[in-house]
Amino acid sequence: MDALTRRPVSTASDAETADVALAAAGDARAFERLYRAHLARVNSLARRILGFDDADEATQDVFVRAWEKLGTFRGEAAFGTWLHRLAINVLLASRTSRSKREGRFVGDEGMEHRAKGASGSPELRMDFEGALRKLPDGAREVFVLHDVEGFKHREIAEMLGVTAGTSKAQLHRARMSLRGHLAG
Amino acid sequence: MTDEWTSQLSEYLDGDLQVDQAQLLEAHLATCEACTTTLDELRAVQERAASLEDSEPSRDLWSGIATRIRAAHTGETPVVDIESRRPRRRFAFTATQLLAAAATLVVTAVGSTMLATRSESPSPGAATVIPVGIAASDASYDTAVDELVHALDEHRSQLDSATIVVLEQSLATIDQAIAEAVQALREEPNDQFLNSHLAHTKRQKLELLAQAVTLATAAS
Numbered sequence: 246m247d248a249l250t251r252r253p254v255s256t257a258s259d260a261e262t263a264d265v266a267l268a269a270a271g272d273a274r275a276f277e278r279l280y281r282a283h284l285a286r287v288n289s290l291a292r293r294i295l296g297f298d299d300a301d302e303a304t305q306d307v308f309v310r311a312w313e314k315l316g317t318f319r320g321e322a323a324f325g326t327w328l329h330r331l332a333i334n335v336l337l338a339s340r341t342s343r344s345k346r347e348g349r350f351v352g353d354e355g356m357e358h359r360a361k362g363a364s365g366s367p368e369l370r371m372d373f374e375g376a377l378r379k380l381p382d383g384a385r386e387v388f389v390l391h392d393v394e395g396f397k398h399r400e401i402a403e404m405l406g407v408t409a410g411t412s413k414a415q416l417h418r419a420r421m422s423l424r425g426h427l428a429g
Numbered sequence: 430m431t432d433e434w435t436s437q438l439s440e441y442l443d444g445d446l447q448v449d450q451a452q453l454l455e456a457h458l459a460t461c462e463a464c465t466t467t468l469d470e471l472r473a474v475q476e477r478a479a480s481l482e483d484s485e486p487s488r489d490l491w492s493g494i495a496t497r498i499r500a501a502h503t504g505e506t507p508v509v510d511i512e513s514r515r516p517r518r519r520f521a522f523t524a525t526q527l528l529a530a531a532a533t534l535v536v537t538a539v540g541s542t543m544l545a546t547r548s549e550s551p552s553p554g555a556a557t558v559i560p561v562g563i564a565a566s567d568a569s570y571d572t573a574v575d576e577l578v579h580a581l582d583e584h585r586s587q588l589d590s591a592t593i594v595v596l597e598q599s600l601a602t603i604d605q606a607i608a609e610a611v612q613a614l615r616e617e618p619n620d621q622f623l624n625s626h627l628a629h630t631k632r633q634k635l636e637l638l639a640q641a642v643t644l645a646t647a648a649s
């Protein structure tokens with residue numbers, strides 16, 4: 246699967262191009278239209294990377310940062326692609342500070358423990374996104390970036406500060422864990 | 430069920446294995462039902478991930494964003510947070526505020542026109558209204574406007590062309606509104622609404638000029 250086909254290909258209409266220009270010039274209403282158009286994409290990404298609790302606040306952070314950085318958007322990529330990449334940077338930075346704040350270990354300890362349980366009895370079965378959220382941070386992040394968002398291992402390795410080999414291993418472990426949750 | 434080949438299945442699926450490794454794995458797959466099943470499941474997970482639906486949050490997030498970006502779209506006191514914005518966007522940002530001011534003024538001007546052409550009958554409360562002394566405040570007002578216009582001319586080059594266009598359109602609208610209010614007041618000098626309308630419009634002109642001067646001088 247070509248990674249590019251998974252990136253949020255721009256729906257770059259003339260209207261969006263105009264709104265980007267207006268927003269870059271400080272037009273908050275134009276920026277709100279951009280926000281509406283890309284909200285589901287950004288919020289879903291935030292939910293998958295950070296979980297429900299932090300997703301909404303992080304989504305706001307993403308759009309505030311986008312507003313501040315619009316002046317650096319040169320238009321060589323589609324706005325949606327630019328926003329998406331910016332969102333990932335903000336979300337990953339937020340994840341890092343969050344885990345520091347909470348003293349959490351960003352690793353894959355307890356993975357088997359946490360993500361398994363489900364494949365057994367039907368009433369305990371989690372849906373796919375639920376199981377995804379239960380994955381340990383490292384495995385979940387790699388899985389979301391690779392299989393949901395379409396990045397390559399070397400890109401993910403750079404984003405997460407791990408080796409490409411680790412990225413591959415985490416992806417495999419995440420996929421193995423998620424096999425039992427395809428029904429939901 | 431896993432064996433020593435299982436760990437290579439994801440890489441195989443992604444086409445990341447070396448050719449010789451892939452060939453060895455394929456030979457194993459031909460004989461191992463468990464690995465073949467696992468490979469199918471991993472492929473299904475991958476396909477599922479690629480088809481996840483996005484959804485919007487359950488609560489409104491825009492108001493919090495709007496507050497934080499200090500968008501003055503509610504028409505309240507314009508905020509010019511110069512320090513927080515990069516210089517190259519500073520003046521473009523103000524164009525929006527001036528546009529917002531202009532939009533307010535268009536409404537004002539329309540109201541004025543409607544007043545000027547309305548029925549001849551005097552308003553019921555006209556006799557009890559204390560006229561707002563336009564003439565009394567004119568001198569200081571005109572001086573203030575003159576000073577601001579002068580200051581603005583000096584720093585005009587600090588504003589970008591889009592802002593100047595908006596500013597000039599706004600001032601033209603405001604001047605027209607003032608002229609119409611003055612004209613209407615000649616016919617109904619004691620009309621409270623007309624008087625307060627004129628005072629309000631003149632104050633808006635002052636505020637608009639003051640704002641433009643602040644922005645222009647902040648840039649120099």
Ligand SMILES: [Zn+2]
Nearest residue numbers: 432434461464
């Ligand atoms: Zn096997």
